[in-house]
Amino acid sequence: MEFRHLRYFLALAGELHYGRAAARLAISQPPLSVAIQQLEATVGARLFDRDSKGVRLTPAGAVFRDSAQGLLDRAEEACSLAREVQAGEVGRLRLGFVGSTLFNGLSTWLQGFQASHPKVEVIVVELNSQDQIDALLGEELDLGLVHTDRLPPTLASQPLYSEPFVACLPAGHPLAAPDEVFLAALSDQPFILFSRKGSPDYHARIVEICRQHGFYPRLQHEGRHWLSVVSMVAQGLGVSIVPAAFQRAGIQGAVFRPLAEAIDASAVFAAWRRDAPTVLREQFLAARSG
Template identity: 55%
Template structure:
């Protein structure tokens, strides 16, 4: 049984006349008769009673009409769904992100993308940069937002944010009211940091900044997420250097004070597997590209 047989059957079931059904199908009567015979043979029952005076459905034919119609509708829906997937209009997109991206434009990108692709399901996974590399390589993620330049060569990237570090202090700390402060003023303070295993680039960057300021930080707490660092500082347990965007975190009892000198910028990249063929991914990359800062030379 083929879908052609079902179309021919339904046309004849509705017209109950071979001539009219053939004209409706834009074919001649012999192919119509042949296809009806093939359908009846394939399912093993007579679907029509036909003689020189009339064509009418048998009881089996009447019972087959709604099933045949449903099968054709399902086939058409399956075809539409396949075309929509090919065009990136439906499906699922798995996106990894580091927590700081919640304050670096990710919500705005998602709102814009979902407004343009309402049938696409975007699934978010908060992961550190290292774990995102693993999941991107195994295609458990389609795209990720990370805080490291050490990307594998098979990944494409876009710089989506560049920002300075600022000092994060408990609101009751004596330095919290300063407009700016020098890094050496934090000497002897207990530091909270993102662990080296989670963000090696920026762990090393903070250590280098402190060394240049003339001291080695007393690292008391090593955590997996920047929001955990800010939360710990808000409890009065230490100080930290964090990306400027975390000022928007809204955690109480914290103060964010700029440094009086420039620091290594905190860069955020969007990464995806270059060879990954996924129409929805390509659409999301365009959304990211439109939101990304343009360097002075016009290239990203």
């Protein structure tokens, strides 16, 4: 049985006249008659009575009509869904993000994408860079927003944006009074850094920034998320160097000052599996620039 047979059957069931049904289908009558005979042979039941009075559905044909219409409707729904998935209009996107992206327009980005892709389910989870890399490798995420482009060969990335690092100090700290902070002034301060395990690359970058300016940070505490680092600074447990986005976090007790020296910026990258489907990812990334 072919879908063509079902379409021909439904046309004839609707018109109850071979000529009108053939015209509706834009075919001649002989192919229609052959198709109906083939369908009846396949079904194993007579679907139409034909005599001098015209064409009528048999009881079997009346029952088959409803089922045939349902089959065609489901087939069209399946085709429509497949087209929507291919076009990136339907599906699920599992997105990981580092905390700083919350203060760099992630919510606006998500809202804009959801408005243009209402049938796409977006699942977001905050993870540090290393946990996102592990989740991407384990196919638990489709896309990650991370602080590093040093990735395993099975992952690809593209830069999204960069921002300066700033000094993060407890409110009332003597170094918070000037308009900017020299890195060397932090050399004797207890440091709070992003966890080496959570983001080895980022941890190493902060240490290297300090080393280039004549000292190694006195590591006092580590946090697995940047907001934890800023919160510990706010509690007076030490100082840190953090991405500038956290100035917008609104954490009381923490103040931020520009660094006097020019240092490499903090960068955020989109990362994904090289063998993963591309449409939803590309459309989500395009939504940010759009």
